[in-house]
Amino acid sequence: MSTHSSKRITVDVAIIGAGPAGAVAAALLRRSGRSVLVLERQHFPRFSIGESLLPQSMAYLEEAGMLQAVVEAGFQYKNGAHFIHRGQSSAFDFRDKHSPGWGTTYQVERAVFDDILIRCAAQQGADVRFGHTVRAMQTGENGNKPVLDVIDEAGNAYEVEAHFVFDASGFGRVLPRLLNLEAPTRMPTRAAIFTHVRDGIPVGVTDRNKICVATHPERRDVWFWMIPLAGGRSSVGCVAEASFLDVPEAERDTKLRALIQQEPTLGPLIGNAPFLMPVRHIGGYAANVERLHGPGYALLGNAGEFLDPVFSSGVTIALRSAHLAVQTLNRQLNGEQVDWSSAYDVPLRKGIDTFRAFVERWYTGELQDIIFYPDQTPSIRRMISAVLAGYAWDESNPYVADPVRRLNALHDVCTHA
Incomplete structure (x- = not known):
């Protein structure tokens, strides 16, 4: 998308990474008239996990x-989530929710989706460079501007x-690594194994417009996803504590196949459907930092914190972080004194903490008790649906305003009824 020769270039904003957070931030900055350079180590399109978007x-x-x-682009339409445990079923339609806003979205092949987004950013004037790696950074302390040390694939440094x-x-987490920002995460070490299948599911057998999340019949902390994609494919995977999925690479296909066949609903649906790529493994993905900003920089999306894939919150958090960070930076570049902690860090983490309360209770089984409770109150169900749809920042929702206390109280009702 561009060539260069000079040893130092100057730009309003440099963005490390061309995924959804980087692409949306770049486009929003261009709409504000800022010059933007996006540096991406890989070449697009490239595979990425996180295929089920949320309406927010x-x-x-x-x-x-x-x-x-x-x-x-022709992606698979999505309007909700379908939870399964030992033949019990509970479906949430995201159009029926407490919060205003979109109730539908898509299930996407991320290679295609991410490529579309960064091309949109480039069309709006962002300078996008693939195959460029950030090796070091001088932060913007003492009134200095931050400086990145970059090298391209031909070995040209600038x-x-x-x-x-x-x-x-x-997950590359460039600045947390380079600046030693990593903090302990409060989430246990989990892993996922996954692939794509040619599912061949007859029309009407399952609702392709919803992600399917199924818990293992014997272990409630082990769960599966089935994400129908366009063109008769599905993404399928299993998430568990890392040790449970720790098998040699050559045995991953067998392990995933056996696990799927243990689940009474997915087993018959996926069964022996051919895997369209070798089973992949991702582990130790829960991550955190002390602060999401520092002198001259801010961390967006997974570069700052990643919780867990169970409620597909990753892309939504990434895009929310891009939106908030650009709003905050525009105020700063316009000459305002900005407190990044109160303008960016605290409000972004508010929604992350809402998701965290849901994720933690998913793994204890408490949220599963709530989701599968037979006598659900429609108004409370719409509040839960809104969070599952990504509206984790809408504080008119009691389960956002005070998620821990509200979920604990709701669980007491469901178990003592």
Whole structure:
């Protein structure tokens, strides 16, 4: 998308990583008239996990001028989530929710989706460079501008001086590694094994418009996803504590196949459907940092904190972080004194903590008791549905305003009824 020769280039904002957070941030900054350079180590399209979007993310795609391109790409439509445990079933339709806003979205092949987003950013004037790796950073302390040390695949090194740097490098976590920002995560070490299948599921047998989340019949802390994609494919995977999935690479296919066949609903659906790629493994993905910002930089999406894949919150948190960070940075670049902690860190973490309360109770089984409770109150169900749809920042929802206390009280009702 561009070539260069000079040893130091100057730009308003440098963004590390061209995934959804980086692409949306780049587009929003271009809409504010800022010059933007996006540095991406890989080449797109490239495989990524996190294929089931949440409706809340649609508002940010719309704001960034990307909605039409996403809608026209032909992805699998999504309107909810379907939970299964030992033949029990509980489906949530995200259109029936407490919070206003989008109730539908898509299940996407991320290689295609991410490529569409970064191309939209480039069309809006962002300078996007693939195959460029950030090796070091001088932070923006004492009134200095931050400077990145970058190298391309041909071995050409150069520096980027910016008013500000966004790290949107996802699991690459570039600045947390380079600046030693890592903090202990409160989440246990879990792993996932997954693949794509040619599912061949007859029409009407399952609702392709919903992600299917199934818990293992014997172990409630082990769960499966089935994400129907366009063109008769599905993404399927299993998440568990890392040791449970710790098998040699050559045995992953057998392990995943055996686990799927133990689940009474997914077993017959997926059964012996051919795997379309070798089974992949991702582990130790829960991550955290002390602060999401520092002198001259902010961390977006998974570069800051990643919880767990169970409620597909990753892309929504990434896009929310891009939206909030750009709002905050624009105020700063316009000459305002900005407190990044109160303007960015605290409000972003509010929603992350809402998701965390749900994730933690999923693994204890408490949220499963709530989801499968037979006598659900419609208004409370709509509040839960809103959080599952990504509206984890809407404090008019009691389960956002005070998620821990509310979920604990609701669980007491469900178990003592």
